Amino acid sequence: MSDTDVKGDDRMNFSSVLKIIDDIVLEALKKHVPGSEGTVVYLENLKAFASALMDKSLTPLERIYRLWREIFF
DSSP: OOHHHHOSSOTTOHHHHHHHTSHHHHHHHHHHOTTOHHHHHHHHHHHHHHHHHHOTTSOHHHHHHHHHHHHHO
8 A cells, every 4th residue: 555545636546445445454454543443344335335346256136235235334
């Protein structure tokens, strides 16, 4: 991860999103950043949303369910 991954200048930088939702980042936040529970929940939901879009093994119904669940969270 780098500074450019968290800057808001490039709104279409999906590779930065994939870095930020990595399990290593989530675990580091949980372990080293007190009070980051809300950020962790947000990033976990973002990860689930991205997975619903990118996981080619999902059936259309599973994909719709996962997207629906994350949108209404």
